[in-house]
Each structure stands twice: as structure tokens, then as C-alpha cells.
Amino acid sequence: MFSKTCEYAIRAMIFIAQKSKAGNRVGVKEIAKAIDAPEYFIAKILQDLSRKGLIQSMKGPTGGFYVEEASSLCSLADIVKAIDGNKLFTGCGLGLKNCNELKPCPIHDQFKRVRENIYSMLENATIGAFSKQLEKNLAFLKRK
């Protein structure tokens, strides 16, 4: 469904958001450990998210990654778009380039509904809501 990069990005952002609520910035190492992701790889992803404005960062001692208050409204759809693009939301299920209403692939209509379903789920899933779940230990982020 999502690329690994995207999965890591989502997990990282949920973790950072939670930490940020307490006013803390978190370093790459801590993030990598918390979500059980390869350190150097997640570092790249965080830089990308930062460049795209989804998270913030500060260098130097006491530095690290954090998110602004407003980012609690950031949805999974926003992250997926930033990392994987919107192929998942607009592309053809059978990978046909010119599939459209006029020249639909055999699963065009069914797939459209599935996609809308996915999209609305991801739109309504905000980072803020997840932080709360995590705090209450109602959800987890570790890979294994």
C-alpha cells in the first residue's frame, strides 16, 4: 500500500508529534530507536519532511526535530502525498496510463470507490489523534 519510506515517515511523525506536545525536541537516534527504523535511513526521510515543511528542525545541542502546534491537524493523507505522491489516490488500479472515465480499465469504477475510501480514511486520521492514543498506551509504533 505505502512504500517503506512512507511507513517510516508516518511512524516518525506520530512519535515526534507526541514528544512535541511536551515541548521536547527529539534527535534522530531517539526517533530511530522509538519506531525501530534504520537510523541513517530515517534521517534522510526526516530531512525530506523538514524541507517540505511537515516537521521542523533545529541544529546544535538541545536541537532535534519537532512539530508546530498546527501540525497536530496534519493528516496521514498529507504525509502520504508528500512521500509517495498521489499515485495511490489518482492512479489506475491496473497501472494503465490512459485509464479514465472515457476509456476505463475493467476495474475502474470499483477501484475508484476503494480509493475514495482509502483517501477519506487517511484524511480523517490526524497526527494529533494518534498522539493521544499513544499516551494512553492504546497504540504502538514499534516494528517488532
Next chain:
Amino acid sequence: MFSKTCEYAIRAMIFIAQKSKAGNRVGVKEIAKAIDAPEYFIAKILQDLSRKGLIQSMKGPTGGFYVEEASSLCSLADIVKAIDGNKLFTGCGLGLKNCNELKPCPIHDQFKRVRENIYSMLENATIGAFSKQLEKNLAFLKRK
């Protein structure tokens, strides 16, 4: 959503099923052309589908691939399972290995519903139904 291999497999099977209704067997070249897929690559995929019993084949002159009557009831879910496995139907949305009801990831419940939605769509989409659409030129299989 699906791997390219799986996309090709679905398109190929729809095409073969349609031709088989008229009692024709089709060669790799014809299939590759019809669904605009790389010839050598689709050949591999067809061999795999054949080994797994989803399609039939016959060697020699006038040989080629075809499907049995019963295969018109074969669903997209069957093809996806054969090629991509059932990661899509059972795996965690965030790629967590130990995500389950007891230790759910933050999107566990939402994702479960999406997955069920995808699965029922793929289960109800039979190869036979597509052949009809194709015949009436209501749908297309070409990539570009």
C-alpha cells in the same frame, strides 16, 4: 497497491479469458501486444500462473495459453494472492510485524476496514465479468 507483476497478470488473464471464450489459444507475443506488456516479462508471469493452475497452456504449433471454463469465476483476489501473496489483505498499514488487536498500530482499526473493502471488491470482480465488458468495448487493457 499491486506490484507491476500483478498488474500485468490481471490484465493478461482478462485478455486470455476473453479469447478462450471463442475457443482460441493465444501466444505470448499476442498477449504482450494486446496488453502492452514486455514480452519476456509477461512470459515469466504466465508460466507462474500456469504452474499455479490459474491458466492452462499447450506447447507446439497452434499452442498457447487459455483458460478453462471454470476460470471465468476466478476473481482478482485469487490472482493477487497468487502473485503478491496476501500481505495486502492481512498486513499492517504501517508495516509493523507485531501489530494486532492486542497491540494495534495507530491506524489499525481504520486500516482493517479499508482492507476489507479492498478484499470484497477484488473477490467480487470475476474474470468472466471483465470479458463481457471488453467485448462490448466498455473497457480497455492497453497501457498507453
Next chain:
DNA sequence: TTAATAGAAGATAAAAAAGTCTTTTATTAA
């Protein structure tokens, strides 16, 4: 029975995705 056809199988190559390492630059606490 032979020539042509077509799939089967294995090796190889190219491209994309995932993951790692090293050097540089910015920041800040002391």
C-alpha cells in the same frame, strides 16, 4: 519424421527502492 512453433527454465542485466557512511554546516551551552 521433421520442421516449425511455442512454452519452460535458468542466467543475466537494468532500474528502483532501501539502507549506510562520511563530510560539512549550523547552533548553542558552557
Next chain:
DNA sequence: TTAATAAAAGACTTTTTTATCTTCTATTAA
């Protein structure tokens, strides 16, 4: 102002996926 810290950036490696090529084997029409 300096030493320590942490992100930024670019090069590089590995793995997986996608794609191609070659040789072999089976089948059948003539």
C-alpha cells in the same frame, strides 16, 4: 569563543523488483 552536538547533504552500497536474453524441451501439423 570554543567545543560539543545535531541536522544537512552527497556519495556509496545492498537488496528487490522489473526486464531481457539464451538454451532446452514438448507438441503438432504437414
